[in-house]
């Protein structure tokens with residue numbers, strides 16, 4: 001693998017043992033995947049941030065490291081809102097451990113924005129090389145923005161943050177970004193919502209697995225693309241998809257689709273996922289809400305009162321920039337929490353049935369929270385929260 005003088009100095013230990021070990025990790029990864037060189041990254045997004053997922057040994061490992069991030073880097077959602085954990089009902093012992101994990105990352109120079117939607121906080125552009133790890137963020141970066149990132153593991157993303165580079169293989173290379181299967185949606189999608197696109201992603205992810213799909217027959221907007229990609233990354237392993245006439249590479253690059261397998265998806269494949277299940281809490285914001293989603297929720301909830309717990313998740317930066325919408329939402333009794341989400345917070349484990357508007361949450365809630373999940377539109381979710 002081609003390394004420059006700076007890399008060689010780091011490998012020789014001139015910038016400390018942590019950076020040396022981190023670059024060794026990146027070089028080893030690169031060798032496994034056939035990378036010829038490292039590529040500088042514009043930013044990193046580091047998973048392995050919730051104490052629920054990394055536990056005591058993960059925390060010990062983080063505490064053993066001594067270096068500072070050299071590119072902008074944020075964390076994935078953690079197990080609680082950093083400032084409102086007591087109000088959310090998080091156990092004090094868990095909170096203490098979670099705070100220790102956050103402090104360890106802060107010491108490493110990782111910004112304490114804990115979100116799966118870093119693209120709302122820092123401009124990310126077409127062609128940027130990144131080292132992001134949360135699957136929906138990776139899918140959005142590659143597909144909706146046209147940036148380039150593999151789905152990094154937590155240590156790989158942290159290593160990239162500390163070194164500023166990542167091995168150049170996989171989705172960093174144009175040759176590996178071509179469609180591998182066509183998904184033809186044969187349905188009237190004009191009135192489709194975020195939830196419909198989430199359900200489409202839930203269904204399509206199971207069919208395409210880890211291939212790069214090229215969708216035709218749909219014209220999703222940005223939040224709908226976010227929902228589609230997040231769900232496909234959950235039920236499949238899709239880190240990049242294209243939508244004819246919509247996503248940037250499908251528009252800019254002329255792909256040869258001639259010999260690809262075609263999978264047809266019909267209305268019933270999507271509608272059958274909208275099953276009625278008893279619900280005792282509602283959770284929205286998977287992936288974390290955009291400003292537009294918060295604005296829409298404020299319009300729907302204005303002057304209303306919820307009876308069931310209604311959790312809404314967004315990044316702290318998006319919450320701060322949309323304070324009036326958040327105030328209207330919280331006047332209804334709903335809660336808008338930063339830093340965490342319905343899947344990584346242990347608080348959600350108390351509910352036997354959770355309603356969501358997200359195909360990804362539909363896939364993850366049963367395993368990660370132990371309850372049943374039901375998908376509905378945002379309006380249906382609010383209506384159920386009011387019953």
Ligand code: F3S
Pocket residue numbers: 076077116134136230285286287288313340341342343344360361364
């Ligand atoms: Fe984000 Fe949590 Fe969903 S990390 S994509 S809100 S499961």
